[in-house]
Amino acid sequence: MSEHDKDIDAATGVETTGHEWDGIKELNNPLPRWWLYIFYICIAWAVVYWIFMPAWPALPGMGTNTPGIRNHSDRALVAESIDALRSARAENGAALIEASVEDILADQDLRQFAMAAGESAFGDNCATCHGAGGRGAPGYPTLADDVWLWGGGLDEIQHTITYGVRQENMESRFSMMPAFGRDQVLSAEEITNVAHYVRTLSGLEEASDASIAGQEVFEWNCVACHGEAGTGDQFQGAPNLTDRDWLYGSDMATVQATIYNPRNSAMPAWGERLDETTVKALAVYVYALSGSEG
Amino acid sequence: MTALKPTPPSDAQPMYKKREPVHPKLVSGKFRSFKFAFMALALAVYYGLPWIRWDRGPDAPDQAILFFADGKFYFGPIEIWPQEVYYITGILILSSLGLFLVTSLFGRVWCGYACPQTVWTDLYIAVERFFEGDRNKRIKLDRAPWTFNKIWRKAAKHAVWLLIAAATGGALVFYFHDAPSLAYNFFTGHAPTTAYVFVAILTFTTYSLAGTMREQVCTYLCPWPRIQAALTDEDALNVTYRWDRGEPRGPHKKNDTWDGRGDCVDCNACVTACPMGIDIRNGAQLECIHCALCIDACDDIMKKVGRPTGLIAYDSDKNVELRAAGQPAQKFRLFRPRVIIYAVLISAITALMAYGLFTRSTFELNVLKDRSPSFVQLSDGRIQNGYAIKLVNKRIDPKNIRLEVTGIEGADVSLVGEEHGDLDVEIPGEGVTRFRMIIKIPEDAVDGNDRLRIVAIDTETGEQDANFIPFSSPRRN
Numbered sequence: 001m002s003e004h005d006k007d008i009d010a011a012t013g014v015e016t017t018g019h020e021w022d023g024i025k026e027l028n029n030p031l032p033r034w035w036l037y038i039f040y041i042c043i044a045w046a047v048v049y050w051i052f053m054p055a056w057p058a059l060p061g062m063g064t065n066t067p068g069i070r071n072h073s074d075r076a077l078v079a080e081s082i083d084a085l086r087s088a089r090a091e092n093g094a095a096l097i098e099a100s101v102e103d104i105l106a107d108q109d110l111r112q113f114a115m116a117a118g119e120s121a122f123g124d125n126c127a128t129c130h131g132a133g134g135r136g137a138p139g140y141p142t143l144a145d146d147v148w149l150w151g152g153g154l155d156e157i158q159h160t161i162t163y164g165v166r167q168e169n170m171e172s173r174f175s176m177m178p179a180f181g182r183d184q185v186l187s188a189e190e191i192t193n194v195a196h197y198v199r200t201l202s203g204l205e206e207a208s209d210a211s212i213a214g215q216e217v218f219e220w221n222c223v224a225c226h227g228e229a230g231t232g233d234q235f236q237g238a239p240n241l242t243d244r245d246w247l248y249g250s251d252m253a254t255v256q257a258t259i260y261n262p263r264n265s266a267m268p269a270w271g272e273r274l275d276e277t278t279v280k281a282l283a284v285y286v287y288a289l290s291g292s293e294g
Numbered sequence: 295m296t297a298l299k300p301t302p303p304s305d306a307q308p309m310y311k312k313r314e315p316v317h318p319k320l321v322s323g324k325f326r327s328f329k330f331a332f333m334a335l336a337l338a339v340y341y342g343l344p345w346i347r348w349d350r351g352p353d354a355p356d357q358a359i360l361f362f363a364d365g366k367f368y369f370g371p372i373e374i375w376p377q378e379v380y381y382i383t384g385i386l387i388l389s390s391l392g393l394f395l396v397t398s399l400f401g402r403v404w405c406g407y408a409c410p411q412t413v414w415t416d417l418y419i420a421v422e423r424f425f426e427g428d429r430n431k432r433i434k435l436d437r438a439p440w441t442f443n444k445i446w447r448k449a450a451k452h453a454v455w456l457l458i459a460a461a462t463g464g465a466l467v468f469y470f471h472d473a474p475s476l477a478y479n480f481f482t483g484h485a486p487t488t489a490y491v492f493v494a495i496l497t498f499t500t501y502s503l504a505g506t507m508r509e510q511v512c513t514y515l516c517p518w519p520r521i522q523a524a525l526t527d528e529d530a531l532n533v534t535y536r537w538d539r540g541e542p543r544g545p546h547k548k549n550d551t552w553d554g555r556g557d558c559v560d561c562n563a564c565v566t567a568c569p570m571g572i573d574i575r576n577g578a579q580l581e582c583i584h585c586a587l588c589i590d591a592c593d594d595i596m597k598k599v600g601r602p603t604g605l606i607a608y609d610s611d612k613n614v615e616l617r618a619a620g621q622p623a624q625k626f627r628l629f630r631p632r633v634i635i636y637a638v639l640i641s642a643i644t645a646l647m648a649y650g651l652f653t654r655s656t657f658e659l660n661v662l663k664d665r666s667p668s669f670v671q672l673s674d675g676r677i678q679n680g681y682a683i684k685l686v687n688k689r690i691d692p693k694n695i696r697l698e699v700t701g702i703e704g705a706d707v708s709l710v711g712e713e714h715g716d717l718d719v720e721i722p723g724e725g726v727t728r729f730r731m732i733i734k735i736p737e738d739a740v741d742g743n744d745r746l747r748i749v750a751i752d753t754e755t756g757e758q759d760a761n762f763i764p765f766s767s768p769r770r771n
Contacts, residue, residue, distance in 0.1 A: 032510075032514070033312060033313060034502075034507060034510070105710070105711045106711060108711075108719075108727065111710075111711045112727070112728050115728065115730065131666065131667070132666040133664055133665070133666040133667055133680075134667070135666050135667035135670075136667075142667070142670060144664075144667050144670045144678070144680065145670040145671065145672055145673070145678065146672045146673055146678075147672075147673050240673070243673035244671060244673065244675065245673060287710075288710040288711070288730050289680065290670075290678075290732075291678075291680070291708060291710045291730065291732035292672075292732070
């Protein structure tokens, strides 16, 4: 530095950095000493850190980086805290396996534990289709109301979650509405008429010539599953056609489309993917969403 | 403004600004005695408080003052939960208003006597004095070559400083854990890592702030001196050099006349006594912490030269101006608008907090409405809303709570898992119990703008907590 010509600011007598922007120069004022010391301490700290903590990329054959003498690993710490969490949950989790879903719901502690576990499991696994809080979507039943295709009791919900809907396992909920239009069981006119009739069941439209004609079609083709009055059958998963709840929609076009080519949608068998504790917690949570069996 | 003159450049301009060492001389007098007494009191309180016990029953900590134990704050009989953190806010507000009040009355007494920076710096200077002697000896020792005498004195001083620093950090962690068991665990190596980390941090800060940085903390780091100017006024009692009486200053020989000159004999006693390294005779300044040690120093000299004491004294700017103009000084005005405002604010907030503390609830009801779905329509046409009910019991004993829902006719209320319609629940002590409440209301009884009042009633004491919460339904006009 000393061989350079110093640029001294005339007004303050302080040396400038020599940089100039449109005639403005920066003064080179000294740093406070404590500031400088902190800088040195940081450098020293870095060296200490290298010794104790993983820091430098390692030489070939030594792994990915220098391990440091503390052998610190964030990955190991996470695994440790997950284990700690598992063992903390083990007591209540074991109690969930022991108890029936009814007992879980009746016990204040177990219920709170199951609700909390069920809520997080629901968010991870179920909310994608059924919506947050089981609000439902077209084609995906609302779980927060009192309408249940396969039954809304605790055991029935647990069964449905465990074995799924229209899965290959023997216990799965299974039924299949025929494709009345696609398979040419009914003519287009018959489908239109029966759709009108179905809509009169829940008061969506007034009786008409078409619906009266449709009633005959209904009695021949639909009552086996949906019942004579159209109130459905939970053993077969046949929806109640007289209530205000429509899985796919209640407008004429949707009802016609459903009769022509039913969707027969499916749900995975969660018992194959989740442990028993989680399934039970989910059953309690889903039951509690509506609070009624319908 | 005087024009800045260019100073000649020096060849070896340093990259950092060097601290001018301050070696305050020990003075004796009433302020020095008070400061030592206050230091003893402050240190005793700081080190002693965590060791005071307070019986709260078998399942609660028995430490009188305990912070963040399970998220709670304990102050003797008072137990503050995290959701009541506004009491802590209240204490902070009271503390700052208290500072404002004393500052507008007596200037920076906080800085001069009570601030931890002042207390610990004073303690560190006492240690320094013990090993290295008073001001002149210390200056001489600093200049002296590194002999054995200098080395052991310096080493001993820093060792004792570090010991005090470690003890300072050590005492702080006791406020956050049961002190006796933590003390045992600490020395047997079983204390939580955070305890060691915080002791280390506070050892470092105490050692550097009180040992090596000292007056620089007040001048450069602390915001308080900068706020000061807005809080003090010409009526406040500040440590003041009475220039009306002292000037013109100059050396005085025995038997010389005192006519036509000031009382200040320019002996520099006030400067050498100053722990901030300033000259009080330059008037009020940012660096001055108003520790009043210059008063003791000056009074001592005034007695020796046979003049009245109080050339430097607690005085107001206004009185100095008045006397300089040949008018009589005013009496200290205790009741000024700002003093009254601060006092009123402090009393009001204290009263408010006391009221809140004495009437605060032993339990709490928090109702959260389901947002998704905000409502469902049941097959019979009724509208259903779901609510998460949280009952917080702040007492150790269980409570029997009855829930009541009012606001809409014909509401069918049930708690999931309880008997239908049974809204009497028992909740365990010290914690939060959650329930799910389902409310069903006929469609024609609601219009989309409905509100419910949910009340939790302690069936034994009758204490209540109510929440108002909306009931969602399809909006109808």
